[in-house]
Amino acid sequence: MTYKIPVYDINNEHSLSQTPNFNNKNALMKTDMVYQCEITNIVELTESEKLFQLKIINPIEAKIFSFLPGQFVMVEVPGFGEIPVSISGSTSRRGSVALCIRKVGKVTGILHKLKKGTMLGIRGPFGTHFPMKQMKGSNILLIAGGLGIAPLRAPIYWINEHRSDFENVHILYGVKTPEQILFDFQFDSWRKIYNYDIHVIVENSDKSWQGKTGLITDLFKDISIDVKNTYAIVCGPPAMFKFVCDYLNKQGLAMNQMFISLERRMHCGMGKCCRCMVGSTFTCVDGPVMDFWTVMNLKEAI
Amino acid sequence: MEFSGIPLKKLRAAFFDFTSCEGCQLQILNHEKNLPDFLSLIEIVNFREISSDKRDDYEIAFIEGAVSRKDQIDRLKDIRKKAKLVVSLGTCACYGGVNAIKNNFSIESMVDEVYKENKPETIPVQKISEIISVDLEIPGCPVSKIELEYIILCLALGSVIEKKKYPVCIECKQNMNHCFIDKGSLCFGAITRAGCDSICVNGGLPCYGCRGPSASVNWMSLKNILIDKGITEEEILEKLSLFNSLNEVIKDEN
Amino acid sequence: MLFKTITKENLRTFITNIxxxxxxxxxxxxxTDADNNPIYQxxxxxxxxxxxxxxTKSYSSIKNFFLPxxxxxxxxxxxxxxxxxxxxxxxxxxVLFGVRACDINALIKLDQVLMKGSFPHPYYIARRKNTFIIGLDHEPMADCFCQSLDTNEVVHGFDIFLTDIGPKxxxxxxxxxxxxxxxxITIEEVKEEDRENYIKEKNRLASLFKSHVDVTGMANLMDIEFESSVWQKWGDKCLSCGSCAMVCPTCYCYTVCEKINLSLKTASKEKMLYSCNLIDxxxxxxxxxxxxKSSDRLKYRYYHQHRGFVESFDESKCVGCNRCQKACPADINPVEVLRDLRKENIK
Structure with missing residues (x-):
């Protein structure tokens, strides 16, 4: 006779012994196990932004890890914390992850102290993506405010790699001051090789600035949009995307042809911690990429 | 030295006591099992309670206690000149602490009451930041050693020190305590910054706010709640001033 | 499910051996509280x-056995x-003995999020599957409103559930x-009179509920009344202390904090249950x-309970245990908040 409750050892579950695949959401897996990565390169973009190139060390993990433009990863700096960062590199370079990180808090502060060769962890990819395949055959309008250019780099690489799938591509980019402009070293190649139409505007210019001064919406005068056959990808602060999308909507661009990437501070990436909830929607699972119609129907999105 | 790719700096630290019970200094020597590791992160060059060494080449000065005598002011200013970083250690240094109760009385009557002869020279109690600029405040009566360890580690690694913004209630409920207010008693846990692991409530005492206000204080609501429980306004204000740490919460009241 | 009876004496032996x-x-x-009522944990x-x-009911819910x-x-x-x-x-x-129906139903709601949805949570599953639950029916307290949320009866999510029908x-x-x-241990087949006594007792318990709230259509009402002054009214009382979420049987949100051990040899990544009422x-x-604003955060908590969770799982997250009011220093009563939203309190 025994009254002992039998032990259930979850470690015996077969799927738990497998390498986690975050694209396989419904599987039981070690959701908190990171892929170890080495920092293979660091590019100092501005005083407060750096571009980190990571390489997933384990070949199995490198093979499993695949993402689509707009998705994000949780970046783990052991001992300091984990932060969500949208991937700003090409989807086709397996095992390689590019992240543009601004120094704003504890974890990003430490990240900015790290040197090439340091080990980090990532989990992911998480969240929704820009529907690049659905956009095939259309004109693309990429609109970024400030650090919003970072998530746009993933769709830009996608377009570059599938350039014949798309018609005209415009980039409208607004920043506060000229020294905050990111990735301008790539603008020439995007223009020349991939035939992009790129417009940059700064809010507060200085003597060195030769370009335009004003708000991002001022750039609309410089381009013509075929509203029937255009998709917009917008990334930036809430006030900015609201202005931009309202304007485009008035021009006749349908709300479901505009895609926005929302920014929230996820703590898990898996719809569990509730920190990134906007109204009743998890930004980490149902976002961060959403069409403008969905965003406008969310309470507290803006 | 390096930790996982991050430069690690062993800091030269000094500990100074002003008007206080020296309990916070004792806290530094607590949590013995971690002391060797703790001491490997800082080099103590001046600490009266543990060593006769008295060097002036410190980078960080930890100040325990409040100011209650004129001569302490010059001493404090001298420390400020020598230290790169000045840290107020404990409630007395951060807010005046229990010492500040004396500010409710005239200096003369207070000295007469306490000392019959050899009456000392004394001035109203001031917190450290009233005299010199302070870079970091670690409140607590006494300070939490675990919190201090975390802060030393952050300083050594050059990492941002994150203060808890939420109130003691979170820790208190996580410790499964029954709310003092539900018992009909006064408690300031709801407006006091967490980080103490609700140690007083765990031990059967209400929170009197030694760690100062949390990042979201709704004083008017708490005051109404306490009055509803039958606690007089006089008692509320008296308890509120115990550590001189919550004064700012009543500023908006009038 | 099997239905049996057990005598009180045999239950005592059974539990003693367990x-x-x-x-x-x-x-x-x-x-004990201000009115001299006992507080249980x-x-x-x-x-x-x-x-x-x-x-009556435990001050904290049993969720911390599953979500520490x-x-x-x-x-x-x-x-x-x-x-x-x-x-x-x-x-x-x-083993947990004496768990209430509302608390078992709360676990079922947590199962939806942490076990059945995307990214099942291994920590939760390990705890859930290693916890043997013996439930126990009870007379509702004056503030229990689980009946309004249909959580006063259990169908699954437990191992054994007991209802006192007199001698057994x-x-x-x-x-x-x-x-x-x-x-x-000796257990008995259900006899005709046991069935009668059971139904009688269930009816009696159901008739004892004094606190009710109508949650039909609440999900849309949350959206429609998003700008309502009701949120300001209750937000003014709220201390943003997070006590409600700590004792709530279904609040599962968390924060993550990493700590480096002073030896610099190890670090831990710690999850801590958090509250949407907290300022950050x-x-x-x-x-x-x-x-x-505290009113924004209070509103969000209700919004998640009665809108967000409904969108995902077609039911409210709230089970009506009213622990949140008991633990709330400001005595915020969820039934009153919801009635205010329905404009039922306006005379």
Whole structure:
């Protein structure tokens, strides 16, 4: 006779012994196990932004890890914390992850102290993506405010790699001051090789600035949009995307042809911690990429 | 030295006591099992309670206690000149602490009451930041050693020190305590910054706010709640001033 | 499910033996409130006599047996080459005795989020599957409103559930684990009079509810009344202390904090249950706060309970236990908040 409750050892579950695949959401897996990565390169973009190139060390993990433009990863700096960062590199370079990180808090502060060769962890990819395949055959309008250019780099690489799938591509980019402009070293190649139409505007210019001064919406005068056959990808602060999308909507661009990437501070990436909830929607699972119609129907999105 | 790719700096630290019970200094020597590791992160060059060494080449000065005598002011200013970083250690240094109760009385009557002869020279109690600029405040009566360890580690690694913004209630409920207010008693846990692991409530005492206000204080609501429980306004204000740490919460009241 | 009966004496023997061989947690008195009512908590018990079998409800919910307030998600071990991450899911079996129907239904809601949806949570599953639950019916307290949320009856999510029908307990047996354990003791087939007594008792218990709230259409009302002054009214009372979420049987949100051990040899990644009422809940990088006002945060808590959760699972997250009011220093009553929204309190 025994009254002992039998032990259930979850470690015996077969799927738990497998390498986690975050694209396989419904599987039981070690959701908190990171892929170890080495920092293979660091590019100092501005005083407060750096571009980190990571390489997933384990070949199995490198093979499993695949993402689509707009998705994000949780970046783990052991001992300091984990932060969500949208991937700003090409989807086709397996095992390689590019992240543009601004120094704003504890974890990003430490990240900015790290040197090439340091080990980090990532989990992911998480969240929704820009529907690049659905956009095939259309004109693309990429609109970024400030650090919003970072998530746009993933769709830009996608377009570059599938350039014949798309018609005209415009980039409208607004920043506060000229020294905050990111990735301008790539603008020439995007223009020349991939035939992009790129417009940059700064809010507060200085003597060195030769370009335009004003708000991002001022750039609309410089381009013509075929509203029937255009998709917009917008990334930036809430006030900015609201202005931009309202304007485009008035021009006749349908709300479901505009895609926005929302920014929230996820703590898990898996719809569990509730920190990134906007109204009743998890930004980490149902976002961060959403069409403008969905965003406008969310309470507290803006 | 390096930790996982991050430069690690062993800091030269000094500990100074002003008007206080020296309990916070004792806290530094607590949590013995971690002391060797703790001491490997800082080099103590001046600490009266543990060593006769008295060097002036410190980078960080930890100040325990409040100011209650004129001569302490010059001493404090001298420390400020020598230290790169000045840290107020404990409630007395951060807010005046229990010492500040004396500010409710005239200096003369207070000295007469306490000392019959050899009456000392004394001035109203001031917190450290009233005299010199302070870079970091670690409140607590006494300070939490675990919190201090975390802060030393952050300083050594050059990492941002994150203060808890939420109130003691979170820790208190996580410790499964029954709310003092539900018992009909006064408690300031709801407006006091967490980080103490609700140690007083765990031990059967209400929170009197030694760690100062949390990042979201709704004083008017708490005051109404306490009055509803039958606690007089006089008692509320008296308890509120115990550590001189919550004064700012009543500023908006009038 | 099997239906049996067990005499009170046999139940005592059964529980006594369970306690002997397993870590068992049951309601005990820990304090008294301002009106001299006892305050109960689930604590580890060493004998049947310690258990307050006629307790009302526990001050904290039982969720922390499944979602501990603090839990290490993983640990990092540093070495010359970098670091290694370790995860430990091991949980020892234990028994909870005396769990209320609303609390079992709360677990079912947590199962939806943490076990059945995307990214199942191994830590939760390990705890859930190692916890043997013996439920117990009770007379509702004056503030219990679980009936309004349809959580006063159990269908699954437990091992054994007992209803006092006089000389014995009517017993629902819902797992093979339970069935095997009960082989050790005499249990009886349900007789005609047991069925009658059971239904009578269930009807009696159902008739005792005094607190009610109408939650039909609440999900849309949350949207329609998003700008309502009701939120300001209750937000003015709210202390943003997070007590409600700590005692709530279904609040599962959390924060993550990493700590480096002073030896610099290891670090832990710790999950801590959080509350959406806390000021920095919706703060993002750079310090922008999407819900800076206490009324925004209070509203969000209700919004998640009665709108967000409904969208995902077609039911409210709230089970109507009213622990949040008991733990709330400001005495905020969810029934009154919802009635205010329905404009039922306007005369």
């Amino acid at each position: 306690i002997k061989e397993n870590q068992t947690f049951a309601p005990v008195v820990v304090s 689930f604590k580890k018990v060493d004998s049947f006599e310690e258990i307050k079998i006629n307790y 307030y603090k839990e290490d998600l993983s640990t990092f071990h540093f070495n010359e080459n970098g670091w290694e991450q370790k995860i430990n899911y091991r949980v020892n079996p234990r 307990y009517f017993m629902l047996i819902n797992s093979s684990k339970a069935f095997n354990l009960l082989k050790n 809940f919706a703060e993002v990088a750079g310090g922008h706060n999407f819900r800076p």
